Amino acid sequence: ExxxxxxxxxxxxxxxxxxxxxxxxxxxxxxxxxxxxxxxxxxxxxxxxxxxxxxxxxxxxxxxxxxxxxxxxxxxxxxxxxxxxxxxxxxxxxxxxxxxxxxxxxxxxxVDYLGAIGAIEEALGGSNGSSNGAVSPLASKLFVVIGAGGAGKALAYGGKEKGARVVVANRTYEKAKELASKVDGEAITLADLDDFHPEDGMILANTTSVGMKPKTDATPISKKALNRYSLVFDAIYTPKWTRLLQEAQDSGAKVVFGTExxxxxxxxxxxxxxxxxxxxxxxxxxxxxxx
Ligand code: ATR
Missing domain, CATH: 3.40.50.10860 (Leucine Dehydrogenase, chain A, domain 1)
Incomplete structure (x- = not known):
């Protein structure tokens, strides 16, 4: 009951x-x-x-x-x-x-961002999002957030709070720029994402609806570009395995599901x-x- x-x-x-x-x-x-x-x-x-x-x-x-x-x-x-x-x-x-x-x-x-950031931290190992004073495993990592809507903002602010270097990748560059400036980060477009590989071991978070049911063959980033990421989070939870997460897993990255x-x-x-x-x-x- x-x-x-x-x-x-x-x-x-x-x-x-x-x-x-x-x-x-x-x-x-x-x-x-x-x-x-x-x-x-x-x-x-x-x-x-x-x-x-x-x-x-x-x-x-x-x-x-x-x-x-x-x-x-x-x-x-x-x-x-x-x-x-x-x-x-x-x-x-x-x-x-x-x-x-x-x-x-x-x-x-x-607390939306705490849910996602906590799940990412847990997968990286170390602090689990609770404010116990420990250094976040996200600290100083390059954290690429796809999307600049409500969820994108939440993740970008959360990343900044944890000491990550934030990159905002969005279809509309102006929106990426606006958000990036607020988190002392960098702005790129979705189209730039495939050639964006300043370093290995980056963290990726998709907050757009690209790949959501029923268009499950869509993905915001090419498979090749995923090699540079050590962890990929997708805010989409229908389906659980988005094409992005499948390809991330194939590339050897850790994956964090939207349900987390x-x-x-x-x-x-x-x-x-x-x-x-x-x-x-x-x-x-x-x-x-x-x-
Ligand atoms: P939410 O609150 O869930 O983040 P939103 O505020 O509507 O939703 O934001 C949607 C985000 O997904 C935006 O960043 C949007 O990009 P634009 O700023 O260019 O509109 C992105 N988005 C939605 N559909 C998309 C698509 N088909 N391709 C690329 N980006 C898309």
């Missing part, structure tokens, strides 16, 4: 995911299962919202202590925060909101909501069963 209403009491912490559509969202099942398993007195509801501003004007009960944001409300959500984390502000979108217990203010965060981004994101959000360590195995299993 999704919610156990008999357990709701005055101390129950209420959470929700704001989106439209929302019926397909796996988050309510995931977080309710994880809350229960961790012994956390909380529930998590799907919230079908047309206008985020109207929702907060008419329905923002202080009993709601945490929200997740999904399509298409990540930008609008940012405007409804009392305070915004600097990285979320720079990205221009939030993925979750947490109410500060001390004064009831709603603080917006973007969601799993790691869930760890981070769980910890933000509950202040407790995430039940990682349970979250992994619950997501695996429902995808």
């Amino acid at each position: 999704l919610y156990n209403f008999r357990q709701i009491g005055p101390d129950t912490k209420v959470h929700g995911v704001i989106g439209n559509p929302i019926g397909h969202s796996k988050s309510p099942h995931l977080y309710n299962t994880a809350f229960r398993s961790a012994g956390f007195n909380g529930i998590y509801l799907p919230l079908l919202v047309d206008s985020v501003a109207n929702f907060f004007n008419t329905y923002s009960s202080p009993d709601f202590v945490g929200y997740s944001y999904t399509i298409p409300h990540k930008e609008a959500g940012l405007k409804c925060c009392d305070e915004v984390d600097p990285i979320a502000k720079a990205i221009g979108a939030i993925s979750c909101m947490v109410r500060k217990p001390s004064d009831g203010k709603l603080i917006g965060y973007n 981004m969601f799993i790691n994101q869930a760890f981070v959000q769980f910890e933000r909501f509950t202040g407790m360590p995430a039940p990682k195995e349970l979250i992994r299993e619950t997501l695996a069963k429902n995808t």
Whole structure:
């Protein structure tokens, strides 16, 4: 069962995911299962919202202590925060909101990038994205981000935060340039990517929809150019094995699946909501069963 209403009491912490559509969202099942398993007195509801501003004007009960944001409300959500984390502000979108217990203010965060960056760090070995002060395995690596939309921004800021040297490769050069300047990085076009090989051992992250179902024969970079990369991440998760990841694996690179981004994101959000360590195995299993 999704919610156990008999357990709701005055101390129950209420959470929700704001989106439209929302019926397909796996988050309510995931977080309710994880809350229960961790012994956390909380529930998590799907919230079908047309206008985020109207929702907060008419329905923002202080009993709601945490929200997740999904399509298409990540930008609008940012405007409804009392305070915004600097990285979320720079990205221009939030993925979750947490109410500060001390004064009831709603603080917006973007943890999307932490999910992807955490998965990449884990695959590289070393720090797993938690801020334990250890040097990131991404530090000083050349980190090529394909795409300059919401996800591209998140990855580029995340890479910079971890000390990587960021390169933004985008179809539209102007957008690459704008983003690259914000992360002290370099801008190239998608067309430049095949001849871009300043060094070996680079890290690649695709954040565009190139290769997504149903056009699964598409890939943003030629197979030959993949030789220079030691790790390739694809934000696409349908299919799991994109052509990019297949060719990366054939070239001997490590691969990181798009689903890893969601799993790691869930760890981070769980910890933000509950202040407790995430039940990682349970979250992994619950997501695996429902995808
Ligand atoms: P998201 O929030 O998921 O990142 P977005 O903001 O719509 O989505 O950004 C989409 C990104 O994918 C952009 O970088 C876009 O390139 P442009 O800036 O040139 O539009 C890129 N993209 C989308 N479709 C593409 C395609 N067929 N070929 C190359 N790049 C593509």
